[in-house]
Amino acid sequence: MSKKSPSKKLDALILAAGKGTRMYSKLPKVLHPIWERPMLGHVLDTLASLGIKSPCAVVGYQAASVRSFLGKSARTVLQNPQKGTGHAVMVAEKALSRADEVLIWPGDMPLLKKETLRAFFSEHRKSKKSASVLTCRQANPFGYGRVVRDSYGEFVAIREELDASETERKINEVNTGIYLFNREDLFSSLKDVQPHNQKGEYYLTDTIEILRARGEGVQACCLASSEEAVGVNSKRDLAVAARFLTDRAIDGHLRAGVNVLSPNDTWIAPEVKIGAGTTVYPWCWIEAGTVIGKNCQIGPFAKIRGGSKVGNDSVVGNFVELNRSSLGKKVNAKHLTYLGDAVVGDGVNFGAGAITANFDGKKKHKTQVRGGAAIGSNTVLVAPVVVPQKVKTGAGSVVTKKTRMRVGDTV
Numbered sequence: 001m002s003k004k005s006p007s008k009k010l011d012a013l014i015l016a017a018g019k020g021t022r023m024y025s026k027l028p029k030v031l032h033p034i035w036e037r038p039m040l041g042h043v044l045d046t047l048a049s050l051g052i053k054s055p056c057a058v059v060g061y062q063a064a065s066v067r068s069f070l071g072k073s074a075r076t077v078l079q080n081p082q083k084g085t086g087h088a089v090m091v092a093e094k095a096l097s098r099a100d101e102v103l104i105w106p107g108d109m110p111l112l113k114k115e116t117l118r119a120f121f122s123e124h125r126k127s128k129k130s131a132s133v134l135t136c137r138q139a140n141p142f143g144y145g146r147v148v149r150d151s152y153g154e155f156v157a158i159r160e161e162l163d164a165s166e167t168e169r170k171i172n173e174v175n176t177g178i179y180l181f182n183r184e185d186l187f188s189s190l191k192d193v194q195p196h197n198q199k200g201e202y203y204l205t206d207t208i209e210i211l212r213a214r215g216e217g218v219q220a221c222c223l224a225s226s227e228e229a230v231g232v233n234s235k236r237d238l239a240v241a242a243r244f245l246t247d248r249a250i251d252g253h254l255r256a257g258v259n260v261l262s263p264n265d266t267w268i269a270p271e272v273k274i275g276a277g278t279t280v281y282p283w284c285w286i287e288a289g290t291v292i293g294k295n296c297q298i299g300p301f302a303k304i305r306g307g308s309k310v311g312n313d314s315v316v317g318n319f320v321e322l323n324r325s326s327l328g329k330k331v332n333a334k335h336l337t338y339l340g341d342a343v344v345g346d347g348v349n350f351g352a353g354a355i356t357a358n359f360d361g362k363k364k365h366k367t368q369v370r371g372g373a374a375i376g377s378n379t380v381l382v383a384p385v386v387v388p389q390k391v392k393t394g395a396g397s398v399v400t401k402k403t404r405m406r407v408g409d410t411v
Contacts, residue, residue, distance in 0.1 A: 010121075011099035011183075012052045015088050016040055016107035017060025017079040022234040028062045030107040031069055032232065034242045035269040035288055036306070039232055040066070042110035042245075044073055049114045056095045057107065058088045084201025085177075086193045093187050102186055104179040104204070108232045111244055112178065112224065119223050120180065129217035130185040131208060133158065134178035136224040144174035144229070145205055147220050155220040156212060158205035162198045173222060175205065176229040185216055245270055253280075275312065293329070311346070328371065340364070341383065345371030351395065353378040 020029025030040040040057075047055050053073075059066045060079040067076050077092045089104065096102055101124075105112070116134070124132040133155070135147050146168050148157040158175045159168045189207040197203060208218050227244045230237065249270050250263045257276030260266055265282040268274075272286050275294030280286075284299040292298065293312035301318045304310070308322040310331075316322060317334035325339045328346035333339065335352035341364050342356050354375045356367040365383035369375065372390040379393045382400040392410040393399060405411055 008100035008125075009098060010052065010101045010103060011096050012047055012055035012103040012105060013089065013092050013096060014040070014043055014047075014055055014057040014074065014105050014107045015085060016057045016066055017063075017082050017088055018108070019061040020108070020233065023238075024235070026062075028066055029232070031065060032238055034110060034238065034245060037288070038069060039110040039238075039241070040069065040107045043105060043107055043112075044070075046112060046114050046117070047105075050117060052103075056092055058092055060088075084195070084199070085204035086190055086202030086206065089186070089204055090190050090202070093190075096183060099183045102179075102181045102183050104177075104181070106177045106231060109177060109228075109230070110232065111230055111241055112176075112228045116224050116228060117178075120178070120221055123219070123221045123223070124180045127217065127219055129219045130182045130211050131216070131218045132180045133208065133218070133220045134176045134180075134224050135173050135220045135222045136176055136226055136229045137172050137222065138174050138226050138229065139172065141169075141172050141174045145177075146171040147173040147175055149173075149220070155208070155218055157209045160197065160203065160205065173220070174229065175220075176224050177231065178224075179204070181207075185211060189214075269306075339367075342367040342369065342381075344369045345373070345389070347371055348373045348375065350375045351377035351379065354381070355379075356381045356383055358383045 016030045018029050023029055023032060031038040055074050057070060057074045057076050058079050059076050060082050063078055070076060075095055077095050079088050079091050120134050138144060143161055145158045145160045146164055148159055148168060150156050189210040192210050193202050193206045195202050211218050230241055232238050232241050246267050249268045249272060250260050253274050254260055258274045259279040262282035266280055266284050268286045269288040271288040272290045274292045277295040278292055279297050281299035283301045285303045287306040289306035290304050290308050292310040295313050296310055297315045302316050303321040305323040307324045309326040310316055311327050311329040313329055314327050314331040315334055320333050320337045323340040325342040327344045330347050331344055333350040337350045338355040340356050340358040348369050357380055358364050367381050367383045368386045370387060370389040373387050374392045376393045376395040376397060378395055379397045385399055385401045388405050388407045390408045391405050397411060403411060
């Protein structure tokens with residue numbers, strides 16, 4: 001009976017030391033949010049989905065802020081000063097000493113899919129190469145490192161934009177910045193990297209030519225889509241990345257039976273759950289952590305903030321905002337309504353302009369509206385307050401905790 005070869009220990013290194021000068025912000029680049037989560041958090045989420053729970057992160061600019069965000073989700077090493085990607089990996093050598101394989105991932109690349117990474121791991125392990133580089137094709141490769149191949153199609157080098165020849169700049173296969181190395185070969189080759197380039201930095205990309213010159217196997221795996229390779233270096237890039245994540249989320253909902261009438265005019269975060277048969281009209285904003293049931297109508301111009309739930313067959317109409325609120329089944333809030341920190345029972349109807357006043361200047365309070373209630377137009381429910389079942393409020397009512405109400409009353 002043949003023995004299985006022992007599985008290799010995989011560790012991940014996230015490059016998160018950069019300032020992000022083109023962001024024009026004091027906030028470290030990797031902490032800029034996409035859908036209210038720093039882009040570094042999206043990288044961590046994908047790694048965790050692959051079973052890598054405690055990667056190592058190289059920090060530098062505002063290291064304390066980045067470490068504060070990471071908490072216990074990653075180990076950190078300090079790169080100070082920052083002398084390039086090769087130098088960033090060098091400073092992590094001790095932290096990665098127990099690994100057999102090292103995945104290197106720039107922290108400003110939040111769009112990479114776990115399915116792509118799984119395929120990349122598989123290709124690397126089948127090939128038994130010392131190093132694999134994840135690549136893609138870009139219609140406009142400006143700014144990317146070009147993947148140079150010889151006349152036989154064999155991968156020979158990565159040439160950065162500033163150092164590439166005119167011929168090399170015409171290549172549209174580019175380096176995504178994602179690598180998988182045999183650890184020993186990685187750190188051995190880094191010892192021979194020199195800062196002989198226009199930036200005077202230690203390039204991680206130089207390890208490919210060094211390993212190849214030693215007779216070690218290297219390969220470029222063209223497995224990523226062009227959108228996955230988007231690195232965020234500016235506010236424009238940030239907006240592009242947010243739109244890509246939104247489009248992915250919307251596509252998933254469309255495939256699952258949700259009607260999104262105008263995907264380009266709708267914003268739905270990752271990690272939103274929407275039931276089949278629900279229709280989302282244009283100009284809606286739905287944040288992560290929202291759960292919407294089946295056969296609902298959302299929008300147009302609705303805003304549903306994180307932590308909100310909408311029961312089956314409910315309507316959240318135009319210019320309605322939900323914030324940390326839970327709606328039961330067959331709830332109607334069709335026009336100009338704000339429900340914050342509210343728990344709403346089945347079959348409740350809100351007239352136009354009805355709101356919960358949940359903030360008293362110091363604290364936020366809950367409102368409970370029991371099943372079958374009818375809240376009249378322009379009613380203000382001043383929290384904390386409980387509206388009993390089947391209560392009706394007249395137009396313009398102000399309802400407080402002192403308002404006397406029993407089941408079925410009109411106030």
